[in-house]
Amino acid sequence: MVEGAGVVEELEKLFPGKVTRNVSSYLVDWWPIFWIDPGAKGEALAGIKPANIEDIVKLVRFSSSTGIQICVRGGGSSVTGASVPTGGVVLDMRGLNQILDLDEGNRSVTVQVGITLEELENKLNAKGFTLSQVPQSFDQATIGGFISTFGSGQFSTLYGGVEDSVLRLEVVLPSGEVTWTRRRGSPRSSMGPELSRLFIGGEGSFGIITAAELKIRRLPRYVWKMVYGFSSYENAINECRNLLEFDVKPAACRVYNETEALFQFGEQKCIALLVYHFGSKEVMDVITAQVAAEMSQKAETMEPRLVDVWLGRRFNYREEIENLKKTGYMPETVEIGAKWSRLYELYLEVMRRFKDREGVAGIGAHVSHLYDQGACMYFTFLMKPDVNVYRNIWSTMAEVARLHDATISHHHGVGALKYEYLQEEVPVSIIESLKRALDPERILQQPRSFRWAKS
Numbered sequence: 001m002v003e004g005a006g007v008v009e010e011l012e013k014l015f016p017g018k019v020t021r022n023v024s025s026y027l028v029d030w031w032p033i034f035w036i037d038p039g040a041k042g043e044a045l046a047g048i049k050p051a052n053i054e055d056i057v058k059l060v061r062f063s064s065s066t067g068i069q070i071c072v073r074g075g076g077s078s079v080t081g082a083s084v085p086t087g088g089v090v091l092d093m094r095g096l097n098q099i100l101d102l103d104e105g106n107r108s109v110t111v112q113v114g115i116t117l118e119e120l121e122n123k124l125n126a127k128g129f130t131l132s133q134v135p136q137s138f139d140q141a142t143i144g145g146f147i148s149t150f151g152s153g154q155f156s157t158l159y160g161g162v163e164d165s166v167l168r169l170e171v172v173l174p175s176g177e178v179t180w181t182r183r184r185g186s187p188r189s190s191m192g193p194e195l196s197r198l199f200i201g202g203e204g205s206f207g208i209i210t211a212a213e214l215k216i217r218r219l220p221r222y223v224w225k226m227v228y229g230f231s232s233y234e235n236a237i238n239e240c241r242n243l244l245e246f247d248v249k250p251a252a253c254r255v256y257n258e259t260e261a262l263f264q265f266g267e268q269k270c271i272a273l274l275v276y277h278f279g280s281k282e283v284m285d286v287i288t289a290q291v292a293a294e295m296s297q298k299a300e301t302m303e304p305r306l307v308d309v310w311l312g313r314r315f316n317y318r319e320e321i322e323n324l325k326k327t328g329y330m331p332e333t334v335e336i337g338a339k340w341s342r343l344y345e346l347y348l349e350v351m352r353r354f355k356d357r358e359g360v361a362g363i364g365a366h367v368s369h370l371y372d373q374g375a376c377m378y379f380t381f382l383m384k385p386d387v388n389v390y391r392n393i394w395s396t397m398a399e400v401a402r403l404h405d406a407t408i409s410h411h412h413g414v415g416a417l418k419y420e421y422l423q424e425e426v427p428v429s430i431i432e433s434l435k436r437a438l439d440p441e442r443i444l445q446q447p448r449s450f451r452w453a454k455s
């Protein structure tokens with residue numbers, strides 16, 4: 001058994017030129033607890049950047065023989081502490097970033113998963129295609145991290161979440177076996193359960209995803225943007241829900257409450273932004289005429305340029321967060337997914353519970369991802385950087401989600417932050433049985449292991 005510094009030397013011999021002892025950038029991710037509590041950070045012996053799948057298999061075998069845990073890391077953009085190591089080695093996947101096959105005729109791409117969503121999208125766009133998955137963290141999130149956290153992009157109302165983009169995955173299991181979740185490439189198969197789903201949202205604890213075959217489509221030829229203003233948030237939500245019954249769904253539909261509309265656009269009303277994608281002008285003309293006729297009876301037609309304001313600013317999050325921090329406050333976001341029958345009530349309850357709450361200066365909200373059966377309500381809290389205020393926000397939001405039969409994590413995953421709520425939403429005993437079967441020695445770190453300050 002090798003330990004401590006001996007481990008690092010051993011790793012350096014096994015992976016020459018691929019090991020770093022400077023682990024500081026791996027010890028935090030985008031979980032706001034790291035801004036609030038300067039003492040909070042992970043621990044790691046070393047970081048390893050594999051050059052190929054053989055390196056990963058070798059690392060898994062090393063880990064199995066030494067008991068040194070592996071924390072898989074993509075872009076480190078997790079907002080729940082999922083990518084922070086708790087003592088072992090960090091497997092940095094960003095070197096595995098090649099497109100392995102672009103099958104234009106089949107509308108699919110096979111990629112190594114260390115590629116960022118932005119890099120992949122740019123390469124696809126250059127060929128006239130798109131993955132259609134655009135999270136706000138597009139510039140840093142990798143395909144592997146996005147799959148592992150069950151992510152969803154801003155155009156999911158039409159294209160769905162990451163689960164709708166994955167055809168199959170290549171994984172290295174803790175045993176060292178390398179396998180595809182389906183060995184053949186058909187668009188659908190009823191040969192057994194859908195094993196990719198184990199790794200979608202698996203947060204690196206069942207296997208290391210090394211490659212993914214993903215659906216792509218042609219870039220939309222026509223984009224229609226429109227903005228509507230409402231005096232009532234409830235009406236705005238209901239009218240946008242009704243739009244889903246038209247023959248074509250919006251690619252993006254964002255329904256802002258008064259606070260967030262004022263903050264984002266300087267408008268004193270509730271606002272619905274719509275973006276539609278079309279391949280044909282004729283279809284666009286028919287659908288948009290129908291949408292415009294319907295909406296203009298219910299709402300004030302506003303300048304479509306507000307959509308461009310959103311599109312132009314949506315990736316400026318670094319600057320916006322830094323500016324906010326200078327005011328003595330910081331943002332935290334909570335994305336709750338709920339049925340239509342509960343969504344507005346849930347929203348009202350959040351507003352009521354946080355009215356005059358100490359340490360919370362304001363709450364913005366927008367409906368961000370819409371489905372036939374419900375939507376995601378995305379809350380942004382402007383809060384004092386204080387652990388008690390922070391914990392209080394999360395425990396209250398978890399209680400509201402519980403009361404309204406909603407999920408506390410629509411697309412940010414579980415990580416260390418939300419692990420305590422996992423049992424309420426899924427049978428953890430099944431997850432634990434799968435973990436025992438696939439990773440009996442527990443060489444792959446589970447995100448829940450990071451302990452954070454309790455008040």
Ligand SMILES: Cc1cc2nc3c(=O)[nH]c(=O)nc-3n(C[C@H](O)[C@H](O)[C@H](O)COP(=O)(O)OP(=O)(O)OC[C@H]3O[C@@H](n4cnc5c(N)ncnc54)[C@H](O)[C@@H]3O)c2cc1C
Nearest residue numbers: 074075076077078135136137142144145146151152204209
């Ligand atoms: C400003 C901001 C905006 C965001 N907006 C969105 C958004 O719009 N939509 C959205 O869904 N998310 C969003 N997120 C959350 C975050 O970007 C996603 O969770 C992201 O997809 C994580 O990808 P990553 O490569 O950074 O993964 P990391 O943070 O590095 O890792 C996340 C988890 O995935 C595991 N993992 C990473 N790679 C692999 C692999 N190859 N195999 C197995 N496990 C792996 C890690 O172990 C960890 O548990 C946002 C984050 C920020 C900071």
